[in-house]
Amino acid sequence: MRAIAILGPALLLAACVGEPEAPAAVLRADVVGTFDDPASPPRVALTQSTQLGLVQFDGAGQVVPGLAASWRVVDGGRSLIFRLRPATWSDGRALKAGDVVAVFRRIMAPGSRNPLKPLLTGIDNAASVVGGRAPMSMLGVSAPLDNVVEIRLSSPDAGLLQLLALPQAAIVRSGSRPPSIGAFTVTDGAARPLQLRRNPRYFDAADVNLGGLALTAAPDPAAAIARFGRGETDLVTGDGIAGLGEARVLAPRGTLRIEPTWGLYGYQVNLKAGPMSDARVRRALAMAVDRDALVRGLFALPQLVPLVSLVPPDAGAGEPAVPDWAALDAAARRALAAQLIAAAGYGPDNPLRLRVSLPPGRDHAQIFDAVLRDWQMLGIVATAVERAPAAQRAAVARGDYDLAVVERSAPAPKPLFFLRPFTCAGSGGSYCNKGADALIDGARVMADEGARGEALAHAEAAMLADTPMIPLFVPVRWALVGKGVTGWTDNQGGQHPLGALSIEETRK
Structure with missing residues:
Protein backbone atom coordinates (compact mmCIF):
# COMPACT_ATOMS: atom_id res chain seq x y z
CA MET A 1 0.00 0.00 0.00
CA ARG A 2 1.40 3.40 -0.94
CA ALA A 3 1.90 5.71 2.03
CA ILE A 4 0.62 9.26 2.13
CA ALA A 5 3.48 11.18 3.70
CA ILE A 6 1.92 14.58 3.22
CA LEU A 7 -1.17 15.78 1.43
CA GLY A 8 -0.94 15.52 -2.33
CA PRO A 9 -2.31 17.72 -5.10
CA ALA A 10 -5.65 15.89 -4.93
CA LEU A 11 -6.42 17.69 -1.69
CA LEU A 12 -6.45 20.93 -3.64
CA LEU A 13 -9.75 19.74 -5.13
CA ALA A 14 -11.32 18.69 -1.82
CA ALA A 15 -15.07 19.16 -1.44
CA CYS A 16 -16.44 22.36 0.04
CA VAL A 17 -18.44 22.53 3.25
CA GLY A 18 -20.73 25.18 4.68
CA GLU A 19 -19.52 28.64 5.68
CA PRO A 20 -18.93 29.52 9.34
CA GLU A 21 -21.71 31.65 10.76
CA ALA A 22 -19.57 34.76 11.24
CA PRO A 23 -16.69 34.92 8.75
CA ALA A 24 -13.63 36.69 10.08
CA ALA A 25 -10.60 38.10 8.29
CA VAL A 26 -8.66 36.06 5.74
CA LEU A 27 -4.93 35.70 6.41
CA ARG A 28 -2.72 36.04 3.33
CA ALA A 29 0.34 33.83 3.81
CA ASP A 30 3.31 33.29 1.48
CA VAL A 31 5.24 30.11 2.29
CA VAL A 32 8.60 29.80 0.55
CA GLY A 33 8.74 26.66 -1.60
CA THR A 34 6.45 24.92 -4.08
CA PHE A 35 3.41 22.68 -3.85
CA ASP A 36 5.16 20.19 -6.18
CA ASP A 37 7.56 18.89 -3.51
CA PRO A 38 5.76 16.60 -1.01
CA ALA A 39 8.11 17.65 1.80
CA SER A 40 8.06 21.37 1.02
CA PRO A 41 6.91 23.98 3.56
CA PRO A 42 3.83 24.96 1.48
CA ARG A 43 2.59 21.37 1.43
CA VAL A 44 3.35 20.99 5.14
CA ALA A 45 1.47 24.23 5.87
CA LEU A 46 -1.49 22.99 3.84
CA THR A 47 -1.61 19.71 5.73
CA GLN A 48 -1.25 21.42 9.10
CA SER A 49 -4.14 23.74 8.20
CA THR A 50 -6.55 21.06 6.99
CA GLN A 51 -5.65 17.89 8.90
CA LEU A 52 -4.84 16.90 12.47
CA GLY A 53 -2.93 14.25 14.39
CA LEU A 54 -3.51 12.62 17.74
CA VAL A 55 -1.75 15.65 19.20
CA GLN A 56 -0.82 18.99 17.68
CA PHE A 57 1.39 22.02 18.22
CA ASP A 58 -0.06 25.22 19.57
CA GLY A 59 1.15 28.64 18.44
CA ALA A 60 4.12 28.48 20.84
CA GLY A 61 5.30 25.09 19.57
CA GLN A 62 4.04 23.17 22.61
CA VAL A 63 2.31 19.80 22.26
CA VAL A 64 -1.41 20.00 23.06
CA PRO A 65 -4.36 17.65 22.49
CA GLY A 66 -5.47 17.11 18.92
CA LEU A 67 -7.78 14.30 17.86
CA ALA A 68 -6.91 12.70 21.19
CA ALA A 69 -8.61 14.54 24.03
CA SER A 70 -6.19 12.96 26.52
CA TRP A 71 -3.46 10.36 26.85
CA ARG A 72 -1.67 8.32 29.48
CA VAL A 73 1.89 6.99 29.58
CA VAL A 74 2.06 3.57 31.25
CA ASP A 75 4.34 0.53 31.55
CA GLY A 76 7.40 2.62 32.33
CA GLY A 77 7.00 4.74 29.20
CA ARG A 78 6.59 1.78 26.85
CA SER A 79 2.90 2.33 26.20
CA LEU A 80 0.90 5.45 25.32
CA ILE A 81 -2.89 5.20 25.48
CA PHE A 82 -4.85 7.90 23.65
CA ARG A 83 -8.56 8.56 24.18
CA LEU A 84 -10.09 10.09 21.05
CA ARG A 85 -12.48 13.01 21.21
CA PRO A 86 -15.69 13.02 19.15
CA ALA A 87 -14.50 14.38 15.80
CA THR A 88 -15.96 14.52 12.32
CA TRP A 89 -14.41 14.94 8.89
CA SER A 90 -15.70 17.64 6.58
CA ASP A 91 -17.75 15.01 4.70
CA GLY A 92 -19.64 14.15 7.90
CA ARG A 93 -17.97 10.82 8.71
CA ALA A 94 -17.01 10.27 12.35
CA LEU A 95 -13.44 9.47 13.38
CA LYS A 96 -12.78 5.98 14.77
CA ALA A 97 -9.69 4.47 16.32
CA GLY A 98 -9.34 2.14 13.34
CA ASP A 99 -8.66 5.19 11.15
CA VAL A 100 -5.64 6.00 13.30
CA VAL A 101 -4.31 2.44 13.09
CA ALA A 102 -4.69 2.50 9.29
CA VAL A 103 -2.67 5.71 8.99
CA PHE A 104 0.20 4.38 11.11
CA ARG A 105 0.29 1.24 8.99
CA ARG A 106 0.59 3.39 5.87
CA ILE A 107 3.37 5.45 7.43
CA MET A 108 5.37 2.36 8.40
CA ALA A 109 4.70 0.31 5.25
CA PRO A 110 7.87 -0.96 3.52
CA GLY A 111 7.28 1.28 0.50
CA SER A 112 6.36 4.40 2.49
CA ARG A 113 8.37 7.56 1.90
CA ASN A 114 7.01 9.36 4.94
CA PRO A 115 9.96 11.22 6.52
CA LEU A 116 8.83 10.16 9.99
CA LYS A 117 9.16 6.44 9.25
CA PRO A 118 12.82 6.09 10.33
CA LEU A 119 12.10 8.11 13.48
CA LEU A 120 9.18 5.88 14.52
CA THR A 121 11.01 2.57 14.43
CA GLY A 122 10.87 2.50 18.23
CA ILE A 123 7.24 1.35 17.90
CA ASP A 124 6.97 -2.34 18.74
CA ASN A 125 7.88 -4.55 15.76
CA ALA A 126 8.28 -1.50 13.50
CA ALA A 127 11.76 -2.47 12.29
CA SER A 128 10.52 -5.93 11.29
CA VAL A 129 7.44 -4.49 9.58
CA VAL A 130 9.48 -1.90 7.67
CA GLY A 131 11.94 -4.59 6.61
CA GLY A 132 9.13 -6.85 5.40
CA ARG A 133 9.94 -9.51 8.01
CA ALA A 134 6.64 -9.20 9.89
CA PRO A 135 3.04 -8.60 8.80
CA MET A 136 1.58 -5.13 9.22
CA SER A 137 -0.81 -6.49 11.85
CA MET A 138 2.21 -6.93 14.17
CA LEU A 139 2.89 -3.17 14.31
CA GLY A 140 2.51 -1.93 17.87
CA VAL A 141 -0.43 0.40 17.15
CA SER A 142 -3.85 -0.98 18.06
CA ALA A 143 -7.46 0.06 18.67
CA PRO A 144 -8.80 -1.80 21.73
CA LEU A 145 -11.95 0.37 21.59
CA ASP A 146 -13.51 2.60 18.92
CA ASN A 147 -12.29 5.67 20.80
CA VAL A 148 -8.99 4.34 22.20
CA VAL A 149 -5.61 3.93 20.48
CA GLU A 150 -2.57 2.31 22.07
CA ILE A 151 0.99 2.78 20.80
CA ARG A 152 3.47 0.32 22.29
CA LEU A 153 7.21 1.04 22.18
CA SER A 154 10.27 -1.17 22.41
CA SER A 155 11.80 1.43 24.75
CA PRO A 156 10.63 4.78 26.20
CA ASP A 157 10.84 7.75 23.84
CA ALA A 158 10.52 11.16 25.48
CA GLY A 159 10.26 12.89 22.09
CA LEU A 160 7.50 10.74 20.61
CA LEU A 161 4.69 13.22 21.24
CA GLN A 162 6.57 15.91 19.33
CA LEU A 163 6.79 13.58 16.34
CA LEU A 164 3.10 12.70 16.57
CA ALA A 165 2.22 16.41 16.55
CA LEU A 166 3.86 16.93 13.15
CA PRO A 167 1.70 17.26 10.02
CA GLN A 168 3.40 14.15 8.60
CA ALA A 169 1.66 12.17 11.38
CA ALA A 170 -1.78 13.64 10.65
CA ILE A 171 -4.69 11.21 10.47
CA VAL A 172 -5.39 11.62 6.75
CA ARG A 173 -7.96 9.33 5.19
CA SER A 174 -6.90 7.43 2.10
CA GLY A 175 -8.35 8.27 -1.28
CA SER A 176 -7.81 10.77 -4.04
CA ARG A 177 -9.66 13.59 -2.25
CA PRO A 178 -9.22 13.19 1.50
CA PRO A 179 -11.66 15.34 3.47
CA SER A 180 -10.50 17.78 6.13
CA ILE A 181 -10.59 17.18 9.85
CA GLY A 182 -8.54 20.26 10.76
CA ALA A 183 -9.21 23.97 11.16
CA PHE A 184 -9.70 24.75 7.45
CA THR A 185 -10.96 23.16 4.29
CA VAL A 186 -9.97 23.94 0.70
CA THR A 187 -12.63 25.84 -1.24
CA ASP A 188 -10.80 26.50 -4.51
CA GLY A 189 -7.88 24.21 -5.27
CA ALA A 190 -7.31 25.73 -8.71
CA ALA A 191 -6.96 29.31 -7.46
CA ARG A 192 -3.61 30.89 -6.72
CA PRO A 193 -3.39 31.84 -3.91
CA LEU A 194 -4.98 28.62 -2.71
CA GLN A 195 -8.27 29.46 -1.02
CA LEU A 196 -9.24 27.86 2.30
CA ARG A 197 -12.03 28.67 4.72
CA ARG A 198 -12.76 27.80 8.30
CA ASN A 199 -14.06 24.26 8.74
CA PRO A 200 -17.31 24.38 10.77
CA ARG A 201 -16.95 20.67 11.62
CA TYR A 202 -13.53 21.18 13.22
CA PHE A 203 -13.85 20.28 16.90
CA ASP A 204 -12.36 23.62 18.01
CA ALA A 205 -13.88 25.83 15.29
CA ALA A 206 -15.13 28.37 17.83
CA ASP A 207 -11.55 29.22 18.80
CA VAL A 208 -10.30 29.74 15.22
CA ASN A 209 -10.17 33.49 14.77
CA LEU A 210 -9.61 33.48 11.01
CA GLY A 211 -12.37 33.16 8.47
CA GLY A 212 -9.97 31.66 5.95
CA LEU A 213 -6.54 31.53 4.39
CA ALA A 214 -5.10 32.65 1.07
CA LEU A 215 -2.05 30.39 0.83
CA THR A 216 0.68 31.12 -1.71
CA ALA A 217 3.61 28.83 -2.49
CA ALA A 218 6.52 31.21 -3.16
CA PRO A 219 9.43 29.61 -5.07
CA ASP A 220 11.42 32.87 -4.96
CA PRO A 221 11.92 34.25 -1.43
CA ALA A 222 12.98 37.65 -2.80
CA ALA A 223 9.67 37.99 -4.65
CA ALA A 224 7.73 37.05 -1.49
CA ILE A 225 9.69 39.64 0.51
CA ALA A 226 8.85 42.26 -2.11
CA ARG A 227 5.16 41.33 -1.96
CA PHE A 228 5.24 41.73 1.81
CA GLY A 229 6.87 45.14 1.47
CA ARG A 230 4.08 46.25 -0.89
CA GLY A 231 1.42 45.09 1.57
CA GLU A 232 0.20 42.28 -0.70
CA THR A 233 0.63 39.56 1.92
CA ASP A 234 0.40 39.47 5.71
CA LEU A 235 2.98 36.77 6.42
CA VAL A 236 6.05 35.24 4.78
CA THR A 237 7.69 32.13 6.19
CA GLY A 238 11.12 31.24 4.85
CA ASP A 239 12.56 27.88 3.88
CA GLY A 240 16.03 27.76 5.37
CA ILE A 241 18.77 30.32 4.91
CA ALA A 242 17.69 31.45 1.42
CA GLY A 243 16.27 34.96 1.48
CA LEU A 244 17.62 35.84 4.92
CA GLY A 245 19.92 38.55 3.56
CA GLU A 246 17.14 40.27 1.62
CA ALA A 247 14.76 39.96 4.56
CA ARG A 248 17.22 41.65 6.92
CA VAL A 249 17.69 44.56 4.52
CA LEU A 250 14.18 45.02 3.14
CA ALA A 251 11.81 44.00 5.94
CA PRO A 252 9.76 46.85 7.41
CA ARG A 253 10.81 47.70 10.94
CA GLY A 254 9.55 45.28 13.57
CA THR A 255 8.38 42.57 11.16
CA LEU A 256 11.44 40.29 10.84
CA ARG A 257 11.49 37.24 13.12
CA ILE A 258 14.59 35.05 13.40
CA GLU A 259 14.46 31.73 15.26
CA PRO A 260 17.17 29.26 16.23
CA THR A 261 16.78 25.73 14.89
CA TRP A 262 17.79 22.19 15.61
CA PRO A 475 21.18 27.64 10.52
CA VAL A 476 18.35 29.93 11.56
CA ARG A 477 14.77 30.24 10.41
CA TRP A 478 13.24 33.56 9.35
CA ALA A 479 9.77 34.98 8.80
CA LEU A 480 8.10 38.31 8.12
CA VAL A 481 5.07 38.85 10.35
CA GLY A 482 2.78 41.76 9.55
CA LYS A 483 2.00 44.22 12.31
CA GLY A 484 -1.68 43.27 12.26
CA VAL A 485 -0.92 39.57 12.79
CA THR A 486 -1.17 38.30 16.37
CA GLY A 487 -0.57 34.89 17.91
CA TRP A 488 2.92 34.34 16.47
CA THR A 489 5.41 33.01 19.04
CA ASP A 490 9.01 32.23 18.10
CA ASN A 491 9.98 28.63 18.85
CA GLN A 492 12.94 26.44 17.97
CA GLY A 493 10.86 23.76 16.26
CA GLY A 494 9.42 26.31 13.83
CA GLN A 495 5.85 25.29 14.58
CA HIS A 496 3.45 28.06 13.57
CA PRO A 497 0.02 26.62 12.73
CA LEU A 498 -1.81 29.25 10.72
CA GLY A 499 -5.05 28.47 12.53
CA ALA A 500 -3.51 29.76 15.76
CA LEU A 501 -3.03 33.25 14.29
CA SER A 502 -5.35 36.23 14.11
CA ILE A 503 -5.28 39.37 12.01
CA GLU A 504 -6.79 42.78 12.42
CA GLU A 505 -8.84 43.64 9.36
CA THR A 506 -7.15 46.96 8.55
CA ARG A 507 -6.42 46.43 4.86
CA LYS A 508 -8.06 48.73 2.37
Missing part, protein backbone atom coordinates in the same frame (compact mmCIF):
# COMPACT_ATOMS: atom_id res chain seq x y z
CA GLY A 263 19.54 22.23 12.28
CA LEU A 264 22.60 21.74 10.13
CA TYR A 265 23.97 23.57 7.09
CA GLY A 266 26.91 22.15 5.18
CA TYR A 267 28.12 20.33 2.10
CA GLN A 268 27.19 16.78 1.22
CA VAL A 269 30.09 15.00 -0.47
CA ASN A 270 30.07 12.57 -3.38
CA LEU A 271 31.64 9.51 -1.81
CA LYS A 272 31.21 7.27 -4.83
CA ALA A 273 33.34 9.00 -7.43
CA GLY A 274 35.68 11.90 -8.05
CA PRO A 275 38.13 13.58 -5.70
CA MET A 276 35.77 13.49 -2.70
CA SER A 277 35.97 9.69 -2.62
CA ASP A 278 39.43 10.19 -1.04
CA ALA A 279 39.07 10.48 2.76
CA ARG A 280 42.18 12.70 2.93
CA VAL A 281 40.55 15.27 0.66
CA ARG A 282 37.29 15.26 2.65
CA ARG A 283 39.15 15.68 5.91
CA ALA A 284 41.30 18.51 4.53
CA LEU A 285 38.33 20.46 3.20
CA ALA A 286 36.46 20.12 6.49
CA MET A 287 39.48 21.29 8.49
CA ALA A 288 40.32 24.25 6.27
CA VAL A 289 37.09 26.22 6.82
CA ASP A 290 37.25 28.95 9.46
CA ARG A 291 33.66 28.63 10.67
CA ASP A 292 33.93 31.34 13.31
CA ALA A 293 34.97 33.87 10.68
CA LEU A 294 32.27 32.57 8.33
CA VAL A 295 29.33 33.18 10.67
CA ARG A 296 30.75 36.47 12.00
CA GLY A 297 31.50 37.88 8.58
CA LEU A 298 28.29 36.93 6.82
CA PHE A 299 25.55 36.95 9.41
CA ALA A 300 26.60 38.24 12.85
CA LEU A 301 23.53 36.58 14.39
CA PRO A 302 23.77 35.09 17.89
CA GLN A 303 21.35 32.28 16.94
CA LEU A 304 23.66 31.08 14.15
CA VAL A 305 26.64 29.13 15.51
CA PRO A 306 29.59 27.27 13.92
CA LEU A 307 29.25 23.50 13.62
CA VAL A 308 31.84 20.74 13.16
CA SER A 309 29.63 17.79 14.18
CA LEU A 310 26.78 15.96 12.46
CA VAL A 311 24.34 16.54 15.35
CA PRO A 312 23.79 20.14 16.52
CA PRO A 313 24.83 20.84 20.12
CA ASP A 314 21.33 21.02 21.61
CA ALA A 315 19.70 18.30 19.49
CA GLY A 316 21.07 15.29 21.36
CA ALA A 317 20.83 13.69 24.78
CA GLY A 318 24.36 14.79 25.69
CA GLU A 319 27.45 16.44 24.28
CA PRO A 320 27.81 15.85 20.52
CA ALA A 321 30.88 14.16 19.15
CA VAL A 322 33.50 16.36 17.49
CA PRO A 323 36.31 15.48 15.06
CA ASP A 324 39.81 15.09 16.48
CA TRP A 325 41.02 18.29 14.81
CA ALA A 326 38.34 20.50 16.40
CA ALA A 327 40.63 21.74 19.19
CA LEU A 328 43.27 23.08 16.76
CA ASP A 329 43.35 26.76 15.87
CA ALA A 330 42.64 27.90 12.30
CA ALA A 331 46.32 28.15 11.32
CA ALA A 332 47.14 24.66 12.58
CA ARG A 333 44.13 23.23 10.76
CA ARG A 334 45.18 24.84 7.48
CA ALA A 335 48.72 23.50 7.82
CA LEU A 336 47.49 19.96 8.43
CA ALA A 337 44.94 20.29 5.61
CA ALA A 338 47.70 21.35 3.20
CA GLN A 339 49.68 18.22 4.09
CA LEU A 340 46.65 16.02 3.40
CA ILE A 341 45.97 17.68 0.03
CA ALA A 342 49.60 17.13 -0.98
CA ALA A 343 49.50 13.50 0.19
CA ALA A 344 46.42 12.98 -2.00
CA GLY A 345 48.50 14.00 -5.04
CA TYR A 346 47.36 17.58 -5.57
CA GLY A 347 49.56 20.66 -5.87
CA PRO A 348 50.40 23.68 -8.06
CA ASP A 349 50.85 21.51 -11.16
CA ASN A 350 47.75 19.43 -10.42
CA PRO A 351 45.26 21.57 -8.49
CA LEU A 352 42.25 19.98 -6.86
CA ARG A 353 39.18 20.99 -8.90
CA LEU A 354 35.68 20.74 -7.45
CA ARG A 355 32.08 21.40 -8.51
CA VAL A 356 29.80 22.59 -5.74
CA SER A 357 26.06 22.35 -6.43
CA LEU A 358 24.08 25.23 -4.88
CA PRO A 359 20.37 26.03 -4.65
CA PRO A 360 19.37 29.41 -6.10
CA GLY A 361 19.81 32.48 -3.95
CA ARG A 362 22.33 35.10 -2.94
CA ASP A 363 22.78 33.67 0.56
CA HIS A 364 23.99 30.27 -0.64
CA ALA A 365 26.37 31.96 -3.09
CA GLN A 366 27.82 34.22 -0.40
CA ILE A 367 28.42 31.26 1.90
CA PHE A 368 30.18 29.43 -0.93
CA ASP A 369 32.37 32.46 -1.67
CA ALA A 370 33.45 32.66 1.98
CA VAL A 371 34.26 28.95 2.13
CA LEU A 372 36.09 29.16 -1.20
CA ARG A 373 38.44 31.81 0.18
CA ASP A 374 39.59 29.33 2.82
CA TRP A 375 39.99 26.55 0.28
CA GLN A 376 41.93 28.77 -2.12
CA MET A 377 44.67 29.01 0.51
CA LEU A 378 45.26 25.31 -0.23
CA GLY A 379 45.37 25.88 -3.99
CA ILE A 380 41.89 24.43 -4.51
CA VAL A 381 39.84 25.51 -7.53
CA ALA A 382 36.09 25.23 -6.90
CA THR A 383 33.22 26.22 -9.18
CA ALA A 384 29.64 26.85 -8.06
CA VAL A 385 26.83 25.31 -10.10
CA GLU A 386 23.46 26.88 -9.25
CA ARG A 387 20.48 24.56 -9.70
CA ALA A 388 16.77 24.81 -8.99
CA PRO A 389 15.62 22.51 -6.14
CA ALA A 390 14.29 19.75 -8.42
CA ALA A 391 17.43 19.87 -10.57
CA GLN A 392 19.57 19.81 -7.43
CA ARG A 393 17.87 16.63 -6.20
CA ALA A 394 18.22 15.01 -9.62
CA ALA A 395 21.91 15.93 -9.88
CA VAL A 396 22.65 14.46 -6.46
CA ALA A 397 20.71 11.29 -7.33
CA ARG A 398 22.81 10.70 -10.45
CA GLY A 399 26.10 11.72 -8.79
CA ASP A 400 26.62 14.85 -10.89
CA TYR A 401 28.45 16.83 -8.20
CA ASP A 402 31.48 16.81 -5.94
CA LEU A 403 29.80 18.70 -3.10
CA ALA A 404 26.19 19.85 -2.70
CA VAL A 405 24.49 22.10 -0.18
CA VAL A 406 22.59 20.28 2.56
CA GLU A 407 20.30 22.15 4.95
CA ARG A 408 18.30 20.19 7.51
CA SER A 409 16.14 21.38 10.38
CA ALA A 410 14.67 18.83 12.76
CA PRO A 411 11.14 19.22 14.14
CA ALA A 412 12.35 17.95 17.52
CA PRO A 413 15.75 17.49 19.21
CA LYS A 414 16.28 13.97 17.87
CA PRO A 415 19.90 12.96 17.11
CA LEU A 416 18.65 10.13 14.91
CA PHE A 417 17.19 12.73 12.53
CA PHE A 418 20.75 13.86 11.76
CA LEU A 419 22.47 10.46 11.89
CA ARG A 420 19.92 8.57 9.81
CA PRO A 421 21.13 10.04 6.43
CA PHE A 422 24.57 8.52 7.13
CA THR A 423 23.40 5.01 7.95
CA CYS A 424 23.85 2.26 5.38
CA ALA A 425 20.11 2.34 4.58
CA GLY A 426 19.59 6.09 4.91
CA SER A 427 22.43 7.10 2.60
CA GLY A 428 21.07 5.09 -0.30
CA GLY A 429 24.31 3.15 -0.51
CA SER A 430 26.63 6.15 -0.87
CA TYR A 431 28.08 5.69 2.63
CA CYS A 432 28.07 2.75 5.01
CA ASN A 433 29.76 2.33 8.39
CA LYS A 434 28.48 -0.95 9.80
CA GLY A 435 30.01 -0.29 13.21
CA ALA A 436 28.13 3.00 13.52
CA ASP A 437 24.93 1.33 12.32
CA ALA A 438 25.28 -1.34 15.01
CA LEU A 439 25.60 1.35 17.68
CA ILE A 440 22.47 3.10 16.38
CA ASP A 441 20.49 -0.15 16.26
CA GLY A 442 21.52 -0.89 19.83
CA ALA A 443 20.55 2.60 20.98
CA ARG A 444 17.01 2.21 19.62
CA VAL A 445 16.14 -0.42 22.23
CA MET A 446 17.93 1.12 25.23
CA ALA A 447 15.54 2.10 28.00
CA ASP A 448 17.99 4.48 29.68
CA GLU A 449 18.08 7.84 27.91
CA GLY A 450 21.63 8.60 29.04
CA ALA A 451 22.95 5.28 27.74
CA ARG A 452 21.07 5.83 24.49
CA GLY A 453 22.62 9.26 24.05
CA GLU A 454 26.10 7.90 24.75
CA ALA A 455 25.66 5.14 22.16
CA LEU A 456 24.50 7.63 19.54
CA ALA A 457 27.46 9.91 20.33
CA HIS A 458 29.82 6.97 19.73
CA ALA A 459 28.05 6.29 16.43
CA GLU A 460 28.47 9.93 15.45
CA ALA A 461 32.17 9.83 16.33
CA ALA A 462 32.64 6.78 14.11
CA MET A 463 30.93 8.58 11.24
CA LEU A 464 32.90 11.80 11.75
CA ALA A 465 36.14 9.85 11.38
CA ASP A 466 35.06 9.17 7.78
CA THR A 467 33.98 12.80 7.09
CA PRO A 468 30.79 11.83 5.20
CA MET A 469 29.88 15.54 4.94
CA ILE A 470 31.30 18.97 5.75
CA PRO A 471 29.14 20.68 8.38
CA LEU A 472 29.47 24.47 8.56
CA PHE A 473 26.96 25.99 10.99
CA VAL A 474 23.60 25.66 12.71
